[in-house]
Amino acid sequence: MFCYQCEQTDRTNGQPGCASAKGNCGKDATTADLQDLLVHALKGIGQYAALARGLGESDREADRFILFGLFTTLTNVNFDAARFTAFLREAATTRNRVKARCDELAQARGTTIQPLSDAAAWQPGASLPELLAQASTVGIQEGLKKLGEDVIGLRALVLYGLKGVAAYAHHARVLGYESEEVYAGVETTLDFLARHPTDVNALLSHALELGQLNLKVMELLDAANTGRFGIPQPTSVRMTPVAGKAILVSGHDLGDLHALLEATKGTGVQVYTHGEMLPAHGYPTLKAYEHLAGNYGGAWQEQHSDFAKFPGPILMTSNCIIEPLPLYRQRIFTTGPVGWPGVRHLADHDFTTLIQAAKALPGFRETASDESITVGFGHDAVLGVAGKVVDAVKAGKIRHFFLIGGCDGAAPGRNYYTEFAQQAPDDTVVMTLGCNKYRFNRHQFGDIEGIPRLLDLGQCNDSYSAIRIATALATAFGCGVNDLPLSLVISWFEQKAAAVLLTLLALGIRNIRLGPTLPAFLTPNALDILVKQFGIQPLGDARTDLAMALAPRAA
Structure with a gap:
C-alpha cells in the first residue's frame, strides 16, 4: 500500500505516505490497495458515462454508484476489504452496462467509439490475489516511479478534491437532491484523470474547475439540508x-x-x-x-x-x-x-x-447538571442581522472577523486553533464550522452589541454558509472578499477539506492560513505555485499570526 491522502499520513520516511501493513488511520494494506483499484474502475465508468452524455443519454444508476464508490475511499469511511471486493464486481457490471449503451448509441448514429484508457477496459481479477496484483499497477507509487512527485501530486490534488465533491454530492443525493451538471462534472474529471494527464498547468486548471463544481455541490447540499429540515436557527x-x-x-x-x-x-x-x-x-x-x-x-x-x-x-x-x-x-x-x-x-x-x-443496555442512570452551547448560525441567521453587523463594523465595534474552521484531529499542532480563537480580541468575531469547533466552542466569548462573538456555522458540509456570508459582507461594503477585515484560518484533514480549499482558491480568496501541517501530496514546487498565486500560508505561532492578521493593511 501507499497512501498520503490525509493529514494523518506517515511523515517519518523520505517519501511521506503510509506504506506499511497498516496506515495511521487503521486501514490495512489489502483494503488500501482495493480502494486504489476501485478508483481505477470508477475512472472507466466515468469515461463511458461522459461519452454517453455526449451521445445524448445518462445512466442515473451509474451516476449514483460513482458518488458512493468514491465516498467509500475517503479517509476513515470504510475499512472492510470484503465490501470493496463486492464494489469492484459491481463497478465492472456498471461499466459494462454503460459501455453497451454507448455502443448502441454510436451504432445508431453511424459513428465509431475511439479507444479509451486502460481503466475503461479493466476487468476484475477472479480472486483476491488477482485483484491485488491489478491494484499494484494502478497505485500512486507506480506513477511516482514514472512521472515524479510533482505531476503525481497534482493528480492527487484533483483526485482527492473529486472525492470530497463526490461525498458532498452523495449527502445531497440521499436527501433527494441531484444535479445533471454535477454528475457531468464528476464524470468529466474521472475521464480527465483516466487519460493520465501530465501537464502541470492543465492539472492546476482542472483543480480550479473542480473547485467551481464543488461550489455548486455545496449550494445543492445547502438546499437539500434546508429543504428537508428547515432553515437552521440559533x-x-x-x-x-x-x-x-x-x-x-x-x-x-x-x-x-x-x-x-x-x-x-x-x-x-x-x-x-x-x-x-x-x-x-x-x-x-x-x-x-x-x-x-x-x-x-x-x-x-x-x-x-x-x-x-x-x-x-x-x-x-x-x-x-x-x-x-x-x-x-x-x-x-x-x-x-x-x-x-x-x-x-x-x-x-x-x-x-x-x-x-x-x-x-443500561442507558444513563442519572441526569447530569445542565451545560449547553449555541449552534445554528447558518447564513440565513447571520445575514438576517447583516445590517446590524455592518453598522457595528462601521462604528468600529467589530474590528475583524476570523473564520476558524475545518476538521479536527489528533496530530500535534492543533492547540494552535484553541490559542488563536481564545486570544482573538474582544472586538473581533469568530466564525467556525466543522469539528475544529470543539477546540474552543465551550469558551465564553461573549457578544458585541448583542451579536455573539462565536458563530457556529455548522458542519464542514455547511461551508457554503461561510462563502455566502463573506460574499454578502463584501457586497454590503462595496469591496471584494479579499478586502474585508476577514482572515481564514483553516484546519484540513481529509478529502472534503481538499474540495473546499479548491473552491476557495477558485473564488480567488487569498492568504488562507492552512494547517496544522500541509498536505504531503503538495510538493514544494506545487506549494510554491499556490503561495505565489493565492498566498497560501502555513501556520506559525498563534499569537504572531493573530497580530499579523490584525495589523493595518498597506494602502
Whole structure:
C-alpha cells in the first residue's frame, strides 16, 4: 500500500505516505490497495458515462454508484476489504452496462467509439490475489516511479478534491437532491484523470474547475439540508446527558439521523449527537423531536473515549470512524458508505437491532447538571442581522472577523486553533464550522452589541454558509472578499477539506492560513505555485499570526 491522502499520513520516511501493513488511520494494506483499484474502475465508468452524455443519454444508476464508490475511499469511511471486493464486481457490471449503451448509441448514429484508457477496459481479477496484483499497477507509487512527485501530486490534488465533491454530492443525493451538471462534472474529471494527464498547468486548471463544481455541490447540499429540515436557527444544545435509554449518532448524515428519530419516536429511547452531528440541533424539523436529547462528547478523534463511556449503542454514519475498541465493538453499528470488518451494517434505515440494543443496555442512570452551547448560525441567521453587523463594523465595534474552521484531529499542532480563537480580541468575531469547533466552542466569548462573538456555522458540509456570508459582507461594503477585515484560518484533514480549499482558491480568496501541517501530496514546487498565486500560508505561532492578521493593511 501507499497512501498520503490525509493529514494523518506517515511523515517519518523520505517519501511521506503510509506504506506499511497498516496506515495511521487503521486501514490495512489489502483494503488500501482495493480502494486504489476501485478508483481505477470508477475512472472507466466515468469515461463511458461522459461519452454517453455526449451521445445524448445518462445512466442515473451509474451516476449514483460513482458518488458512493468514491465516498467509500475517503479517509476513515470504510475499512472492510470484503465490501470493496463486492464494489469492484459491481463497478465492472456498471461499466459494462454503460459501455453497451454507448455502443448502441454510436451504432445508431453511424459513428465509431475511439479507444479509451486502460481503466475503461479493466476487468476484475477472479480472486483476491488477482485483484491485488491489478491494484499494484494502478497505485500512486507506480506513477511516482514514472512521472515524479510533482505531476503525481497534482493528480492527487484533483483526485482527492473529486472525492470530497463526490461525498458532498452523495449527502445531497440521499436527501433527494441531484444535479445533471454535477454528475457531468464528476464524470468529466474521472475521464480527465483516466487519460493520465501530465501537464502541470492543465492539472492546476482542472483543480480550479473542480473547485467551481464543488461550489455548486455545496449550494445543492445547502438546499437539500434546508429543504428537508428547515432553515437552521440559533439553538441552545444540552451537552450533558439525561437519565434514560440512549443511542449516540456520529458522522455527518442528517438523513440517517432523521430516520432514526422517526424510528425511535415513542420508544422511550433518547438520541444524542456526536462530533459533526452537533449542528443538527439547529434544524427546526430535527429539533422538534423531543427525544433528541443533546450532544455527547467531542470531535471524531475522541470517539475511543466517548464511545467507550456511552451506555448505549452507537450509529456511525457517513465518515470519521476509527477502529472500534473491544469495549464497544459489539454495540457500534454502521450505515451508508461506512464499514468496519465484523461490525454490523444496517441498510435501508432498518434500525430494529439498534433500538433493541438500546433497550437492552443500561442507558444513563442519572441526569447530569445542565451545560449547553449555541449552534445554528447558518447564513440565513447571520445575514438576517447583516445590517446590524455592518453598522457595528462601521462604528468600529467589530474590528475583524476570523473564520476558524475545518476538521479536527489528533496530530500535534492543533492547540494552535484553541490559542488563536481564545486570544482573538474582544472586538473581533469568530466564525467556525466543522469539528475544529470543539477546540474552543465551550469558551465564553461573549457578544458585541448583542451579536455573539462565536458563530457556529455548522458542519464542514455547511461551508457554503461561510462563502455566502463573506460574499454578502463584501457586497454590503462595496469591496471584494479579499478586502474585508476577514482572515481564514483553516484546519484540513481529509478529502472534503481538499474540495473546499479548491473552491476557495477558485473564488480567488487569498492568504488562507492552512494547517496544522500541509498536505504531503503538495510538493514544494506545487506549494510554491499556490503561495505565489493565492498566498497560501502555513501556520506559525498563534499569537504572531493573530497580530499579523490584525495589523493595518498597506494602502
